[in-house]
Amino acid sequence: MLHHLSIGVKNPSHVAQVLAKIVQGQAFPFPVFPNSYIVIVGDEYGTAIEIQPLGLELIPGETEVISQTNSSPSGFSSTHAAMTVPSSQVEIEAIAENEGWLHRYCDRGPFDLIEVWVENHFMFEFIPPEMSSRYTDFMSIEKYLSFLNAGQPQPH
Template identity: 50%
Template sequence: MIHHISIAVDNPVKVAQVMAEIWKGAYFPFPPHPGSYIACADDTNGTAIEFYPAKTELVPGEVAVQFARGSSASQFTPFHAAISVPISQEQIKEIGKREGWKVLFCDRGPFDVIEFWVENKLMLELLPPAMAQKYLDFAQIDKFKQFFELEVPVAA
């Protein structure tokens, strides 16, 4: 289970506010890195996303991770996350429209997602309750192998 992730965005406080709204959770400044914010879901899993200012890099330190500022950042990234949310598809659409962010319903074959494009450049696949259950029903090793017609042995 993934408990939290971190993402660099243009407007950390705004993105944290929106994510907290979607989760029906809360957001706070993230003191380890000034200018960053963390959005927390109202769940028992510690689900959260840390939003750092664009161009923030995590680099290895002597004792722990260090924050650095890179010289450039691509507008797009291959990173994405599928996230269960407690609100409806319609509510997600309304929030996206208000923010001017692209929102798309997508049929992924064995499950559906809502592509929620944070700042129109970072994709989060949002899963309202019914979509989340369909995803969980599919997301099993044997079903992945069958769907993608894989014969790869599973590592123990």
């Protein structure tokens, strides 16, 4: 069970407000790290997204995590998140369009989703209700093994 993830962005406060719209949750300051915010989805799992300034790096401290700042981060990473959200495809695309963020419908083969590139550098794969059953139907150990055994190209 994934309870939260954190992302680095140029404008944490604004991104928190926009993501709160998509997940239909609420954004709050996150005082653990400077200029950081947290979006709490409000579901039974405690799902949340932490939004930190781009360049904040978490590193191991003596007893727990501490942070440092990288003054020249690229902004791109292999880290991304797929998340089922209550917003429809139309709502997700309208919000992303309003922000000027790259967004597109993608058919990954066994499931489909909406790619939204937050600030055009961090990828979320949002799965609206009308697409969620394909994802949850596919993403089981048995179905994934069948998929691999059939020699299908792996989803990305």
